Amino acid sequence: MRIGQQVPYFSWPGAPESIAPTLGRIARDSEDAGLSSLWVMDHFFQIEMIGPPELDMLEGYATLAFLAGQTSRISLGTLVTGVTYRHPGLLVKTVTTLDVLSGGRALLGIGAAWNEQEHRGLGVPFPPMKERFERLEETLQIALQMWAGDETAYAGQHYQLERPLNVPQSISRPHPPIMLGGSGEKKTLRMVAQYADACNIFDLGPEGVRAKYDVLAAHCERLGRPYEDITKTVITQLSLSERGGEERERGGPAMTVAQAVDKLGALAEIGTDVAIVGMADNNDPAVYPLLAEVVRQVEPL
Structure with a gap:
């Protein structure tokens, strides 16, 4: 199992001046701890599950460009881009x-x-x-066409592209991995099976997540797609401390390394490949040696 981190909160003490140095340090600490991926939300207002809309929120792709300059190995993405925010041709060009x-x-x-x-x-x-x-499905089709280098005009119900040129092409081949967020059983998971490289499911507990995987496997079978080709990811919350038990302002009580490994191990047992964690205390440098130990212990799972 691999671990990624989502950074959904930027209202650190001293913001906005503190945002860039704090976020840069989080990115470098995440990479040094062995995390496989780093994610930001693609929102323009803070979401209600985290705080009021007036809290600090950064535009996703400018933030990822900044993070790319702070790191050298960790993968970078949005969790997740809303299909309505950007025209699909421009989105593919941006990614x-x-x-x-x-x-x-x-x-x-x-x-x-x-x-x-x-x-x-x-x-x-x-x-x-x-x-x-409908727009999501057309966007997925456009992305795959543009990354394949196919400049044929695209004529969909909602989008029409006369010449979907994409130069330079992506370095990732055949294209940057596509992860579809959501657990809707009729549409979202069917589109994962048809178009995507990865799914992302909220942490519904091992049995709840397993049920979604079963639906995805059925879609894969019907469409002739090997289920094993899909990277299964879960987004969950994690707070760490040496002793565990401390209440965090966000994210609930802290866990010890052993408790975190048990939690993530239960997800690994049902076939989860990547746990993407939101960490309430991710701006505390002392957390990252603990996180590195979690990464080491869950890697074989």
Whole structure:
């Protein structure tokens, strides 16, 4: 099992001046601890599950470009881009640029979008759910076509591209890995099986996550896609301390390394390949030696 980290919160003491140095240190500490990937949310307002919309929020791809300059090995992606935020041709160009300038470390995390508040606040159209999923499927088709170097005109219901040129091409071949976020059984997991390289499921507990994997496996079988080709990822919360038990302002009580390994091990047992953790105390440098030990212990699982 591999571990990634999502950074969803930037309102550290001294923000906004403190944001860049703190985030840069988090990125370097994450890489040094052996994490395989680093993720930011693709939102324009802070989301209600974390705090009020007035909290600091950075634009996702500019942030990933900054993180690419702070690191040299760790993979970089959004968890996840709302399909409504950017025209698909420009999105593919943006992710390709990140991939080229980072030396092949870009990941495309994408989903159907949900945060109506920020859409309306910034004047971004927010179509009904059915249309958002239609746009998501067309965007996945466009991404795969552009990364394949196919310049044939694309004529979809929602998007029309006369010449989907993409030069330079991505360094990652055949393309940057595509991760689809969400656990909807009829549409999202079917699109994972049809188009994506990875799924991302909320931590519903081992049995809840296993049930989603079973649905994905059924879609794969019906579409003729090897289930083993799909990287299974789960997003979960993790707080670490030497002794465990301390209450965190965000993220619940802290765990010891052993407790964290047990928690992640239960997800590994059901076939999870990557646990992407949100850490309430990720701006504390003392956490990263503990996280490095968790990485070491879960790697064989």
